[in-house]
Amino acid sequence: MWLRCTSRRLLTPFNRALKHGRLNASSWSGKVAAVMPEAAGFQGVTDRATLQEFSHAHSDSFWAAMANHRLTWTSAYDTVQDCDLRRGKVKWFVGGKLNVSVNCLDRHVLTCPDRVALIWERDEPGAEVKVTYRELLEMTCRLGNLLRRRGVKKGDCVTIYISDALAERIRDANSSTVITVNQGVRGGKMIDLKKTVDAAVDTCPNVRQVFVAMRTETPVVMKDRDVAMEEEMAHEEAVCEPAAMDSEDVLFMLYTSGSTGKPKGLVHTQAGYLLYASLTHKYVFDYHDGDVFGCVADIGWITGHSYCVYGPLANGATTVLFESTPIYPDPGRYWETVQRLQINQFYGAPTAIRLLLKYGDQWVHKYDRSSLKTLGSVGEPINTEAWEWYHKVVGDGRCPIVDTWWQTETGGICIAPRPSDPDAEIVPGMAMRPFFGIKPVLVDNEGEELTSKSASGALCIAQPWPGMARTIHNNHQRFIETYCQPFPGYFFTGDGASRTEEGYYQITGRLDDVINVSGHRIGTAEIEDNHCSAVAESAVIGYTHDIKGQGVYAFVVLKKEADITEPELRQQLKDSVSKSIAKYASPDYIQIAQRLPKTRSGKIMRRVLRNVVERDLEGLGDLSTLDDPTAVQEIIQGHQATT
Numbered sequence: 001m002w003l004r005c006t007s008r009r010l011l012t013p014f015n016r017a018l019k020h021g022r023l024n025a026s027s028w029s030g031k032v033a034a035v036m037p038e039a040a041g042f043q044g045v046t047d048r049a050t051l052q053e054f055s056h057a058h059s060d061s062f063w064a065a066m067a068n069h070r071l072t073w074t075s076a077y078d079t080v081q082d083c084d085l086r087r088g089k090v091k092w093f094v095g096g097k098l099n100v101s102v103n104c105l106d107r108h109v110l111t112c113p114d115r116v117a118l119i120w121e122r123d124e125p126g127a128e129v130k131v132t133y134r135e136l137l138e139m140t141c142r143l144g145n146l147l148r149r150r151g152v153k154k155g156d157c158v159t160i161y162i163s164d165a166l167a168e169r170i171r172d173a174n175s176s177t178v179i180t181v182n183q184g185v186r187g188g189k190m191i192d193l194k195k196t197v198d199a200a201v202d203t204c205p206n207v208r209q210v211f212v213a214m215r216t217e218t219p220v221v222m223k224d225r226d227v228a229m230e231e232e233m234a235h236e237e238a239v240c241e242p243a244a245m246d247s248e249d250v251l252f253m254l255y256t257s258g259s260t261g262k263p264k265g266l267v268h269t270q271a272g273y274l275l276y277a278s279l280t281h282k283y284v285f286d287y288h289d290g291d292v293f294g295c296v297a298d299i300g301w302i303t304g305h306s307y308c309v310y311g312p313l314a315n316g317a318t319t320v321l322f323e324s325t326p327i328y329p330d331p332g333r334y335w336e337t338v339q340r341l342q343i344n345q346f347y348g349a350p351t352a353i354r355l356l357l358k359y360g361d362q363w364v365h366k367y368d369r370s371s372l373k374t375l376g377s378v379g380e381p382i383n384t385e386a387w388e389w390y391h392k393v394v395g396d397g398r399c400p401i402v403d404t405w406w407q408t409e410t411g412g413i414c415i416a417p418r419p420s421d422p423d424a425e426i427v428p429g430m431a432m433r434p435f436f437g438i439k440p441v442l443v444d445n446e447g448e449e450l451t452s453k454s455a456s457g458a459l460c461i462a463q464p465w466p467g468m469a470r471t472i473h474n475n476h477q478r479f480i481e482t483y484c485q486p487f488p489g490y491f492f493t494g495d496g497a498s499r500t501e502e503g504y505y506q507i508t509g510r511l512d513d514v515i516n517v518s519g520h521r522i523g524t525a526e527i528e529d530n531h532c533s534a535v536a537e538s539a540v541i542g543y544t545h546d547i548k549g550q551g552v553y554a555f556v557v558l559k560k561e562a563d564i565t566e567p568e569l570r571q572q573l574k575d576s577v578s579k580s581i582a583k584y585a586s587p588d589y590i591q592i593a594q595r596l597p598k599t600r601s602g603k604i605m606r607r608v609l610r611n612v613v614e615r616d617l618e619g620l621g622d623l624s625t626l627d628d629p630t631a632v633q634e635i636i637q638g639h640q641a642t643t
């Protein structure tokens with residue numbers, strides 16, 4: 001994770017006046033005001049459909065109202081937006097100034113200083129640490145003061161270290177300060193992060209200092225450039241004047257999960273990102289004041305940024321930072337945490353749900369989950385079996401499942417089942433409806449927009465929105481080529497989707513995951529959905545085939561209790577695919593694997609599987625976002641045995 005250093009503190013009188021105005025809601029009335037108070041003044045808006053239309057037709061008025069209601073400004077903006085998708089130009093709330101930490105902390109300290117802001121759910125169960133808004137503000141001030149005293153200025157880039165390939169990212173971002181911990185702790189294991197930082201920083205002459213926080217008691221060798229972070233923070237004042245940041249100053253950079261190609265440093269800015277994270281957090285999850293919001297994503301993933309940190313804190317929520325794994329110390333960990341912390345909204349990834357499903361219902365039943373109101377899913381399509389289990393077993397059939405589609409590039413959720421309408425229909429396994437201000441379009445190979453109601457094609461977004469990434473750090477040309485040029489005038493997501501008669505969207509997966517067998521185009525997800533009951537998980541890729549152009553190669557992971565011979569399994573899978581799609585889609589090879597190579601956010605790295613099958617091990621490329629690199633060795637060995 002990369003954080004642009006900002007400095008902070010204390011509301012100015014101007015902020016207080018704005019804040020006061022924001023809370024004066026007595027004139028809001030009627031149905032729309034009840035559903036979305038920010039929209040109360042919109043002419044002709046009577047329900048969700050007209051609100052969605054309004055957000056497209058009067059985009060500037062819509063986003064201005066949202067920004068005025070939800071953000072606390074140091075000085076007002078003069079232009080709502082200055083965007084041109086054709087040229088990759090995206091600017092929101094131009095001329096405005098604000099401070100993100102004032103929005104996330106100070107303003108809540110005024111109204112509810114003793115509310116718990118975050119619960120650090122440590123790796124060890126039952127050892128959680130609760131930090132109130134007042135305490136979090138004080139810690140933030142001390143760190144802000146320490147950074148300032150150590151010469152970090154507005155505009156400097158600070159690296160917060162969580163994942164590998166650190167040196168490359170430090171250099172790309174040109175950071176002079178790194179923040180890390182002596183050791184990381186996950187699933188009962190200690191990881192020597194400081195050692196990795198030392199090795200990386202030795203090759204980065206720009207780094208002047210490394211702040212080291214002590215997560216464990218294990219001492220580490222401190223070099224001249226190292227700073228004992230907690231000790232130094234204790235000497236700092238707990239008050240720090242907030243800096244006024246321009247709306248379009250950089251907030252953070254985040255390198256994408258790297259499921260394809262070289263990681264891109266996507267840049268998010270202050271006002272638009274914060275507004276979008278706050279608005280989606282409120283309406284997608286039906287968050288209410290006082291709820292405990294449990295997003296169990298890795299904090300270094302965009303999901304952790306938007307829905308562990310910025311969205312919930314902007315809304316004054318109690319947010320959970322989950323340090324552990326779904327199966328530590330046992331597969332009941334999530335639900336034990338839900339019971340102990342009384343979590344109201346739980347947000348996780350399908351990969352974890354599928355993993356837990358394999359261990360059986362008893363781990364869920366053991367714990368009281370009555371606090372749960374909404375269950376969220378993110379990161380990849382959630383298959384029907386996992387969706388049903390999440391709904392029936394985890395949520396006892398009473399909690400809506402919100403399958404949320406979005407990307408690092410979009411900053412926040414773009415398609416989700418029920419923005420602002422807690423009673424709307426949900427179809428299992430579908431992301432369903434665009435969020436307000438999001439105008440999805442489906443486009444065919446020739447770049448023509450598909451205007452019929454039911455259609456399927458490349459998923460693009462037709463209008464800019466405040467949460468979208470502004471550029472790729474140091475490479476705006478790549479930003480334009482990747483997102484703006486494929487379908488001029490639209491933001492191209494790289495995903496495929498289909499739309500039903502009712503206007504509901506279903507994501508079909510990355511477009512580069514399409515295989516062309518003898519001229520038939522098939523999405524890998526379509527083939528993967530043909531699980532036989534013995535299969536826990538599968539990944540399908542295309543490989544070069546002399547006759548067919550591409551052939552189908554399937555990797556499958558069996559359920560723990562699977563009782564089937566390999567020939568039987570192969571036959572069953574081939575039959576099932578032939579029946580549900582066509583004979584040509586049936587896999588040529590089926591490799592049984594112990595596990596699949598995945599990113600830390602749970603995405604299968606098909607690129608790695610393709611390289612193995614194409615025998616191009618030289619070209620394996622960047623594996624830094626891989627959760628467990630040993631999975632690749634297993635796959636290579638299994639491939640030799642299969643072919």
Ligand code: 6R9
Nearest residue numbers: 257378379380381403404405406407408507
């Ligand atoms: C938030 C996040 C983005 C890619 C995206 C898509 C896939 C995410 C999904 C989903 C189907 C969902 N994806 N959510 N596919 N249904 N609910 O995951 O960001 O790591 O940048 O990945 O993930 O393919 O394009 P990021």
